[in-house]
Structure formats: C-alpha cells, structure tokens
C-alpha cells in the first residue's frame with residue numbers, strides 16, 4: 495500500500511482526520527504464502543484464522559473463500575462465521591467460556607468444539623445423550639510445558655485426571671474426538687519446536703492419531719526492520735516455522751494411511767501488517783523541556799495490549815511549516831497519562847500533519863474501548879478503490895444500550 499500526500503489529503507477530506515487503512519490484498523498474500531510454506535512440506539495442512547485478532551467480516555470472508563477454517567472464541571464470533579456463510583464444519587470453537595446452548599447448536603450443525611475445562615465434559619456428555627443419532631465433533635485443548643516460562647491457564651493439564659475424563663468422551667458412541675489442540679503465545683522457533691514435539695509425543699503415548707492436530711497461533715508476521723529490532727528474539731519467516739513444524743509432521747506421518755491434518759490458528763501473522771492507522775497532529779507543546787504532539791488518535795486505537803513497541807511511522811506534511819524535533823512523543827486524545835502512541839520521534843513535524851502508523855492490524859479495532867471517543871472508520875484501499883469497510887462510529891453506536899429515561 496503506497497500512499498501519496500494527495501491521496502492522504504483526499505482521504506482526510508472524505509473520511510475525517512483519523513482512519514484505518516486496510517490492505518486486504520496483503521492479507522491474501524500472507525494467507526497464501528503461509529499456506530504454501532507449510533503445505534509444500536506437509537500437504538495435509540490448513541489454516542484456521544483466529545477471528546478475535548481482527549474479525550473484520552471482509553477478512554473472515556477471504557479466509558472462507560480460500561478454504562480456511564474459522565477459529566472462534568465466542569458465540570458472537572460463531573454467529574459472525576455463520577452469517578458470512580462459513581459452513582459449520584469449518585468452524586472451530588476454542589476458549590475458556592462457552593454458552594451451553596451455543597455449544598449444542600454448533601455441534602449439531604457439525605462444527606468442532608475444543609473443550610478447555612472439565613465443566614465442558616459434562617455438557618458434552620449431556621448433549622451426546624440427548625442426541626444419540628448425531629455425531630458430535632469434539633476437540634481437547636492440551637496444556638503442557640514448552641519451556642516458555644509461562645503457566646498457561648488454558649486447556650487440560652495432560653497429566654491430570656480431568657484430562658483422563660476428557661479422553662473418556664471417546665467411549666461415547668456419538669462423540670468423535672476429532673481434534674487435539676494446543677496454543678501458546680510464545681512466537682519463537684524453539685517454542686514451536688517444543689510444542690510440535692510434545693504434542694506428537696503425547697499422541698504417541700495415547701496411541702491416538704486424530705483427524706486433526708491443531709497447534710494454535712502465535713507466529714510472528716512480517717514487519718519492517720524498525721519494529722523487528724525492538725524484539726529480543728529473532729523473527730522467523732513463514733518458511734522457517736514450516737521447516738520446523740511441517741517437517742516434523744512429514745517425518746512422523748509421511749508414510750501412514752489417513753495422515754492427520756495439521757492445523758495452525760494464526761491471527762497476528764496474517765493480519766498484523768494489513769492495517770495502518772492515520773491520524774492528524776492536533777497540537778505540539780513543550781512541557782518542562784519535553785516536546786509532545788497530541789494526535790486525533792490513541793494508543794487504544796493501535797495497540798490496546800500496550801506492548802510498548804514503537805510502530806513504524808511515516809509523516810505526511812499537510813502544508814503547515816514543519817520544525818525539526820530530536821525527541822518528541824506522540825500522545826493520544828484520551829485523558830490517560832500513559833496514552834502515547836510513539837516515543838522519541840526524531841524528524842520534521844507540524845500541526846496539521848498526518849501521522850501514519852503501520853502494523854496495527856492485530857488486536858487493535860477488536861480491543862478499542864469506547865473511552866472518550868467512538869472509533870474511526872476502516873477503509874480498504876485495494877485495487878485503487880476505496881471501500882468503507884466500517885463506517886465511523888457515532889454517539890448512538892455507543893449509547894443506544896443505555897436507558898435515557
């Protein structure tokens with residue numbers, strides 16, 4: 495996505511002084527490259543897109559069109575998948591809380607429910623008894639140590655009695671234990687090496703080859719050098735992840751009949767670099783020697799997980815007289831002291847300029863709180879066209895659930 499100053503001005507005139515720019519072509523490229531990297535080595539591979547990372551319906555539709563699965567973590571996301579036409583057999587429901595009625599609904603439609611805790615075992619038991627003629631596709635989220643120094647609270651400890659009870663679901667005639675799943679937030683290659691090997695060791699111990707083995711998300715996506723350099727770890731390419739994971743699968747299952755499908759659940763790796771956020775410089779002030787530019791934007795627009803990284807930025811001069819700054823912080827529109835979008839900027843800037851932040855596609859619009867201002871529009875500017883993917887939010891979008899009487 496290359497933006498000229500003239501285009502930026504035109505977008506400002508049409509859509510206001512802050513907006514997101516979506517690059518859905520980049521999303522397609524990421525999906526296809528990731529798919530190719532893994533399936534070249536192990537052909538029985540598919541992607542389950544993590545909706546919660548960025549559930550923009552047009553992106554979810556792309557995944558469906560390209561043959562991927564929908565990885566959802568709420569009945570809200572499940573409804574979204576169904577509304578955009580995803581076949582229920584392509585929906586996988588993860589997460590620590592699931593509404594019982596909705597579990598039943600998805601299972602009866604042929605979707606997969608990955609259970610996370612023992613309370614779901616009794617729910618599945620009841621549904622299985624209630625509908626003896628329906629086959630229920632159930633997965634188990636497995637929790638084991640991958641050496642990432644995190645004690646994850648999700649899934650079943652594979653050494654626990656709860657896990658044994660979950661495995662017993664397979665004794666029911668109409669429960670199909672279709673999927674063994676895990677997910678870890680760590681994105682480094684060594685943790686992927688551990689997760690794939692530990693998962694396969696577990697399945698060997700249980701003498702199970704399920705239809706699908708799902709290793710979750712947690713891959714780094716593409717990013718510019720300025721962002722890469724802020725991570726302590728090496729940022730692997732899709733091919734490097736594939737070399738570790740798909741090769742292990744190929745070595746283990748290359749010669750077996752009915753090899754399992756290898757699934758991964760990427761979010762950030764697909765969508766991170768597909769969104770930018772543009773916002774106007776409202777003011778530049780100096781307080782006790784520190785220069786601060788206030789933007790019509792907030793850290794909650796671009797990085798609500800507050801990961802303290804400076805995203806890549808570009809400045810678009812909009813005609814005001816720029817001054818040179820050696821250490822300027824970009825502050826947000828909220829009243830939160832810590833609301834800074836970028837620290838220690840060096841370069842030219844003027845009030846009225848537009849600042850464009852890159853790599854803001856994951857955990858941004860889905861996590862933006864309604865604090866202080868409603869959210870800004872999302873524009874897809876692919877193929878030279880501008881499409882409004884999400885209009886600007888207005889007062890009524892936030893207040894219509896309150897009783898004004």
Ligand SMILES: Cc1ncc(COP(=O)(O)O)c(C=O)c1O
Nearest residue numbers: 544677711712713759760761762
């Ligand atoms: C179960 C599960 N799958 C997939 C993801 C997506 O992870 P990422 O955006 O790191 O790829 C997450 C994120 O927390 C998750 O919890």
